[in-house]
Ligand SMILES: *[C@@H]1O[C@H](CO)[C@@H](O)[C@H](O)[C@H]1NC(C)=O
Ligand SMILES: *[C@@H]1O[C@H](CO)[C@@H](O)[C@H](O)[C@H]1NC(C)=O
């Protein structure tokens with residue numbers, strides 16, 4: 001009798017546990033995400049790669065801001081020795097669609113700091129472009145790049 005009821009309870013738990021585990025896994029894989037905005041800033045008049053491709057000089061130590069809505073600075077990063085910056089965002093706090101529609105990357109460090117012949121005023125601005133998701137272990141990473149910088153003299 002005792003054995004039977006233990007068996008019954010175990011079966012009941014097993015039957016209940018299966019859908020719960022699946023639901024939890026679904027929930028977790030939905031939450032284990034990351035939004036990564038990454039790109040290279042080049043030391044050119046418009047911040048983009050020049051005719052010489054990868055031989056184009058890069059812009060190190062440039063402050064890159066993510067500005068949303070009315071220009072609120074939401075996150076910042078600095079380009080490294082390869083001119084690369086990276087901003088990581090939590091998808092729970094940021095909706096991909098609204099990031100893409102209402103945010104821009106702004107480089108505030110004057111271009112003159114990487115090449116004295118370039119302007120010492122103004123800055124660079126680029127909209128964002130989504131290029132797809134990649135899996136990094138359990139993490140689903142939404143990858144965003146600068147769509148293309150332009151120089152704005154009174155940024
Ligand atoms: C591209 O490379 C060539 C050969 O090294 C060089 O002469 C030229 O100045 C470069 N152009 C630019 C825009 O950097
Ligand atoms: C800059 O960051 C990129 C991406 O994380 C990395 O691959 C590269 O090695 C870094 N360059 C330097 C000079 O630290």
Ligand SMILES: *[C@@H]1O[C@H](CO)[C@@H](O)[C@H](O)[C@H]1NC(C)=O
Pocket residue numbers: 044045057115116117118
């Ligand atoms: C600096 O910028 C000027 C003007 O764009 C360009 O002609 C020159 O080649 C650049 N110098 C270097 C070292 O990249």
